[in-house]
Amino acid sequence: MKNNFSILYTYNKKLYHTVDSTRFSFWLVNSGYKWCIAFLFLTILYPVNAMASNYTYTMAFQAFLKWVPLLVKSGFVLNVIISFFAMMIGTALGVILGLAQVSQYKIVRIFASSVTQLFRNIPWLVLLFIIMLTFPFEIETDDKIYKIPDWTKAVFGFSLPIMANISEIVRGAIKSVPLGQWEAAESLAFSRQKTFWQIILPQCYKRMIPPWMNWYAILSMATPLVSLLGVEEIITLSRQAMEAENNNPELLIPFYSFALLIFFAYCYPIAKFTIALEKRYAVKL
Amino acid sequence: MNTWTEKEPILSIKDVHKSFGELEVLKGVTFDVMKGEVICIIGPSGSGKSTLIRCVNALNEIQSGSIKVEGVEVNDPKLDKLALRRKVGMVFQQYNLFPHKTAIENIMMAPIQVLKQDPKEVEERAHTLIKKVRLQGKENSFPGELSGGQQQRIAIARSLAMEPNIMLFDEITAALDPETVKEVLVTIKDLAQDGMTCCLVTHEMGFAKEIADHIYFTDRGIIVEHGPPKTFFTDAKDPRTKEFLSQIL
Amino acid sequence: MTGFEQYFIELADTHPKWNFVYFYQEVERSRIITGIYYTIGLSILTVFFSVVVGLVGAWMQGSKSKLARLTVQGFIQFFRNTPPFVQLLFFYFALGQFTPTHSPDGWLEVPIISNFGWAVISLSLFAGSYNVEIFRSGIEAVPVSTREAAESLGYNRFQSFTKIILPLCFRICLPSLNNNLINLVKTTTQAFGIAVPELLYQCISVYNDYSTSMNAVMLLMFIVFFLIVGLIAWSSSALERKLKIPGYGV
Numbered sequence: 001m002k003n004n005f006s007i008l009y010t011y012n013k014k015l016y017h018t019v020d021s022t023r024f025s026f027w028l029v030n031s032g033y034k035w036c037i038a039f040l041f042l043t044i045l046y047p048v049n050a051m052a053s054n055y056t057y058t059m060a061f062q063a064f065l066k067w068v069p070l071l072v073k074s075g076f077v078l079n080v081i082i083s084f085f086a087m088m089i090g091t092a093l094g095v096i097l098g099l100a101q102v103s104q105y106k107i108v109r110i111f112a113s114s115v116t117q118l119f120r121n122i123p124w125l126v127l128l129f130i131i132m133l134t135f136p137f138e139i140e141t142d143d144k145i146y147k148i149p150d151w152t153k154a155v156f157g158f159s160l161p162i163m164a165n166i167s168e169i170v171r172g173a174i175k176s177v178p179l180g181q182w183e184a185a186e187s188l189a190f191s192r193q194k195t196f197w198q199i200i201l202p203q204c205y206k207r208m209i210p211p212w213m214n215w216y217a218i219l220s221m222a223t224p225l226v227s228l229l230g231v232e233e234i235i236t237l238s239r240q241a242m243e244a245e246n247n248n249p250e251l252l253i254p255f256y257s258f259a260l261l262i263f264f265a266y267c268y269p270i271a272k273f274t275i276a277l278e279k280r281y282a283v284k285l
Numbered sequence: 286m287n288t289w290t291e292k293e294p295i296l297s298i299k300d301v302h303k304s305f306g307e308l309e310v311l312k313g314v315t316f317d318v319m320k321g322e323v324i325c326i327i328g329p330s331g332s333g334k335s336t337l338i339r340c341v342n343a344l345n346e347i348q349s350g351s352i353k354v355e356g357v358e359v360n361d362p363k364l365d366k367l368a369l370r371r372k373v374g375m376v377f378q379q380y381n382l383f384p385h386k387t388a389i390e391n392i393m394m395a396p397i398q399v400l401k402q403d404p405k406e407v408e409e410r411a412h413t414l415i416k417k418v419r420l421q422g423k424e425n426s427f428p429g430e431l432s433g434g435q436q437q438r439i440a441i442a443r444s445l446a447m448e449p450n451i452m453l454f455d456e457i458t459a460a461l462d463p464e465t466v467k468e469v470l471v472t473i474k475d476l477a478q479d480g481m482t483c484c485l486v487t488h489e490m491g492f493a494k495e496i497a498d499h500i501y502f503t504d505r506g507i508i509v510e511h512g513p514p515k516t517f518f519t520d521a522k523d524p525r526t527k528e529f530l531s532q533i534l
Numbered sequence: 535m536t537g538f539e540q541y542f543i544e545l546a547d548t549h550p551k552w553n554f555v556y557f558y559q560e561v562e563r564s565r566i567i568t569g570i571y572y573t574i575g576l577s578i579l580t581v582f583f584s585v586v587v588g589l590v591g592a593w594m595q596g597s598k599s600k601l602a603r604l605t606v607q608g609f610i611q612f613f614r615n616t617p618p619f620v621q622l623l624f625f626y627f628a629l630g631q632f633t634p635t636h637s638p639d640g641w642l643e644v645p646i647i648s649n650f651g652w653a654v655i656s657l658s659l660f661a662g663s664y665n666v667e668i669f670r671s672g673i674e675a676v677p678v679s680t681r682e683a684a685e686s687l688g689y690n691r692f693q694s695f696t697k698i699i700l701p702l703c704f705r706i707c708l709p710s711l712n713n714n715l716i717n718l719v720k721t722t723t724q725a726f727g728i729a730v731p732e733l734l735y736q737c738i739s740v741y742n743d744y745s746t747s748m749n750a751v752m753l754l755m756f757i758v759f760f761l762i763v764g765l766i767a768w769s770s771s772a773l774e775r776k777l778k779i780p781g782y783g784v
Contacts, residue, residue: 121760342686373686394687398693399693427780440683
C-alpha cells in the first residue's frame with residue numbers, strides 16, 4: 001500500500017536516514033543523552049582549545065568575511081522568502097477566520113474562535129515540528145515523484161500561528177468599531193451585509209495595519225527556528241560554514257553576531273515604521 | 286545652624302524669579318508670612334500664583350531669589366526635602382489621592398512609610414483627623430467611591446497627618462461642584478481657627494475676605510497690590526486690581 | 535503491571551497510531567516527567583527574572599542620567615528586534631565559551647553557567663525587554679500629579695516608585711504583561727536549540743525511540759502547553775479581579 005505520510009516511511013530505516021541525516025536536530029536527538037553530554041563537554045572545552053590554538057580573532061573574522069555573501073544570498077534571503085510567503089498565506093487565511101469569528105452563526109463563531117485559540121496558544125516550534133513530521137515530503141503521481149522542499153513546509157508551519165493571530169486582529173478591529181455605527185447604518189436601512197462591507201470594514205483597515213506589521217516582524221524573527229529542522233537558512237548555513245572552518249571557537253562571535261545584526265537591520269526599521277503608523281492613526285481615530 | 290525664632294516670618298519669600306524655558310512666570314515676588322497667619326493669593330489665571338506655592342514646596346525649582354521656611358533656604362541643592370515636606374503640607378486642585386488605598390490608608394501611608402512612625406499611634410491620629418474633616422464612616426471607602434468634596438477633605442487630612450507647620454492650598458475648590466465647595470471651605474476655616482499657618486491660592490473672593498489676614502494680588506508674575514481684606518476689597522488702588530475685582534465681584 | 539498500563543499497551547496493539555508509550559514504559563515516562571519538570575522550571579524562572587528585568591529597566595528609564603536611559607533603550611531595541619532563538623545560540627555558544635569553569639570532581643571542567651542557565655538568562659532578557667516597555671507605559675499612565683502628591687508628602691523617588699506608582703502601574707499593565715508572559719512560556723521551547731531537556735526535546739526523543747508514538751506525543755504537548763498557558767491566563771484574570779479598586783476604572 002502506498003501512502004504519503006512520512007510517519008510510515010520511518011519504518012524504512014534507510015529511507016528515513018537519507019532524508020533526515022543532515023538535520024542537526026535529528027542528529028542531536030538521535031544521538032541520545034551520552035552524545036549530547038559529550039557535545040556539551042566539547043563546547044565547554046572551547047576556551048581551553050582557544051588558548052591552545054594559534055587561531056586568532058583576526059583570522060576568524062577574515063574567514064567569516066568569505067562566507068558573508070553566501071550567508072546573505074542563500075541564507076537570509078530564504079528567511080525573508082519564508083516569512084513573506086507565510087505572511088501572505090497566514091493573512092489570507094487569518095482574514096477569513098477573523099471574519100468567521102464575527103459571523104452571525106454561532107456554530108461558525110465557535111469553530112473559528114476555537115481554531116484561533118488553538119493555534120495562538122501552541123508554541124511555534126511545536127507546531128513546526130508537527131508540520132515537518134506529519135506532512136508528506138514528496139508527492140507521487142502516476143509517473144513522477146515530486147519532492148516537497150522543506151522550506152515550503154516551514155512556510156505552512158508558520159502560516160498557521162500567523163493565521164490565528166491575524167484572525168484576532170481582524171476580530172478586535174471589527175469589535176472596536178462602536179456599536180452606534182451599526183445602529184446608525186441600520187437606521188439608514190443598510191442591510192447587515194452592506195453595513196459590514198461598506199461601513200464597518202473600511203474603518204478597520206487602518207487599525208489593522210500596525211499590528212499586522214508587528215506580526216510580520218515577529219514572524220521574520222521566528223524564521224531561524226527552521227534551522228532546527230534542517231532548512232538551509234542563515235543559521236544552518238552559519239553552522240555549516242563554521243564546520244568548514246574547523247569549528248574554531250573564535251568563529252562563533254562573528255557568525256552569530258552577524259546573524260543578530262542582519263535581523264536587527266531588517267526588523268528595526270519595520271518596528272520604527274509600525275510605531276510611526278500607530279501614532280499617525282491613533283490621532284485620527 | 287538654624288537660629289529661626291517664632292518672631293521671624295515662618296515663610297519668607299524674597300525676589301523670586303522662575304521661568305519655564307522662555308516664559309518667565311515669576312518676576313521678582315517678595316512677601317513674608319508670620320506664624321498663624323492666613324494669606325490668600327488671588328489673581329487672574331496664568332499670573333503665576335500656583336507656581337509660587339509649588340516652589341515653596343520644592344516641586345518646582347526657582348532660578349533666583351530666596352524662599353525660606355522657618356529660616357531654612359529652599360532654593361538650595363543640598364536641601365533636605367524630607368525635612369521641608371514635614372514642615373510644609375500641600376493640597377492640590379485635583380486632590381491626587383492614591384486611588385488604590387482607602388481613605389484612612391491614604392492618611393496613614395506617609396507617616397508610617399516616610400516618617401516611620403508607630404502605626405498604632407498614626408491610626409489614632411488618622412481617626413481624629415477624619416473626625417476633624419467630618420468624614421466619620423468613610424474611613425474604608427476608596428477615593429473612587431467618594432465625592433470630589435469628600436476626596437478633597439481626605440486630601441487635607443492626609444497632609445495634616447504629617448503634622449506640618451504651614452499648609453499650602455492650590456486652588457483646592459476649583460474642580461469641585463458649587464455645593465461641595467462649602468464643606469471644604471469650612472474645613473479650612475476650622476484649621477485657620479486652630480492657628481495653622483495657611484497659604485491659599487483661590488478664586489473664592491468671599492471666602493478670602495472672610496478668612497484671610499492678608500491678601501496678595503498677583504498679575505503677570507509680580508505682586509501688584511496687597512493688604513488686609515478690609516482695605517484691599519474696598520479701596521484698591523492699582524487699575525489692574527480694580528479691573529480684576531470688578532470682574533469677579 | 536496495572537490495569538492503566540495494560541489498557542495503553544492494548545490500545546497500542548489495536549491502534550498502532552495511538553501508542554501512548556510514555557504511560558507504560560519506564561524510560562519514556564521518566565523522559566516526559568523530566569521534560570515537564572524542565573519546562574515548568576524554565577517557565578517559572580524566566581517569568582520571575584523577566585519581571586525583575588522589566589522593573590529595573592523601567593525604573594532606570596525614568597532616571598535623570600541620560601546614559602542610563604540610553605542603555606535601557608539600546609537593550610530594548612536589541613532584544614526586541616533580533617530573533618530570540620539566535621539570542622539563545624549567541625549567548626550559549628558565542629558567550630558561553632568565555633564562561634569560567636569549575637571542577638567539582640577534580641578532573642572535569644564544567645562551566646559555571648549550564649545550558650539551562652544560559653536559557654534562563656537569554657529568555658529572561660528577551661521577555662524582560664518587552665516588560666520594560668509594558669511597565670513604562672503603565673508608569674506613564676499614572677498621572678504626574680499623583681507622583682507630585684507623593685513627593686509633597688515626603689516620599690523619595692524610590693519610595694514613591696515602589697509604594698505608589700508600581701501598585702497602580704501593575705493594575706494597568708496586567709493584561710499586556712499576561713500576554714507577554716504567555717508568549718515567554720511558549721518561547722521556552724526554543725531552548726531545544728541548545729539541548730535543554732525541556733518538554734519538546736523529550737517528546738522528540740520519545741518519538742525517535744518509538745515513531746508510532748507521534749500522535750500521543752503531540753497530544754501530550756498540546757495538553758501540557760494548553761494547561762500552562764491556561765493557568766497563567768486564569769491566575770492573571772483572578773489577580774485582576776482581586777486587585778480591582780472600587781470606583782477606579784482601568
